[in-house]
Amino acid sequence: MAVYAVLFSAVMLFAVVPAWTEKHSLFYIYTALSKPVDLPGIYEFTAMGLLDDRQIDYYNSQQQMKIPKQHWMKEKMQEDYWEKGTQSRKSKEQWFNVNVNILMNRMRNNKSDIHVLQWRHGCEIESQGNETRFSKGIDEYSYDGENFLAFDDAESQWVAPVDAALPTKRKWDNVPILNQYTKGYLEKECVDWLNKFREYGDQELRQGSAPDVRVFAKKIINGKAKLKLTCLATGFYPKDVILTIRKYRTALPDNKVESSGVRPNHDGTFQLRKSVYISEKAEYDCYVSHRTLDNAIIIKWDGECQDCSSEPPIGMIAGVIIGVLFVLAAIGGAVYFLDQTKMETSTL
Known part of the structure; x- marks a missing residue:
């Protein structure tokens, strides 16, 4: 028994304790309004990239330039990255402008009201030590705060939670290259970009x-x-x-x-x-x-009420993403994704 106890102690002594699992994400969020809003900081179209919930790039319909929001993005990404990114965002802005109107007609909405179309897509990974693995991909659309259309990565098909999205689901599912690209982007290309961005911002991101x-x-x-x-x-x-x-x-x-x-x-x-x-x-x-x-x-707590008339400031809350958290639906004809920086516009 003593021998077994010694062996057991030796095994426990040299047992490897698993490293802490970290989760990381890269998402892009696009928001389009059906008409202008006369409010500061609110634009007809905005787009932003979020790495681990921190904004890394930004575009709006007024400046019409994709710009870095982190100093290491500006330092590491070459000029043509921002030029191509600007052209891609302009193309998406046109696509959204066309399809938000198509969607209003399909929903029989009053065009005097403001309607919001959003798209969120990206990926999440888990890392443990030097190893990383794909966790999940998200590609989803919403309209006026309601889920409209989402890509089922496991089944490689679109899911329509509302009847109004069925025509789009059928059209997109009938374009095999679209679903193949979407799955490939979520599971591979998005993960590659995520790891690249994390490497560029490594010191700042890891230090926290x-x-x-x-x-x-x-x-x-x-x-x-x-x-x-x-x-x-x-x-x-x-x-x-x-x-x-x-x-x-x-x-x-x-x-x-x-x-x-x-x-x-x-x-x-x-x-x-x-x-x-x-x-x-x-x-x-x-x-x-x-x-x-x-x-x-x-x-x-020191037991005191030091200022009973007001609470201390807690810092400015970051800008506004209209109404809903995620994504409103782009309906319209099949969208052909040729690479990460291009989305061709089409209509129903």
């Missing part, structure tokens, strides 16, 4: 940004509650974070806590705010864990 954590209270009248206690973590990147409000070092249940959800700041970092209503002073603290931290941050 640690959260700044604050705890404060605001006087409020809400039944028996006297104060609203808030924990704020801001300035962190990447966006995955754990934030917990604790009472006597015990986490409060989720149904007692209000959460803003993770939101973007203007500088590419993120913020998260959680609040709880309290009726008595006790030992409360804010517990925050993030990939950039060796140890969790724990900030204790």
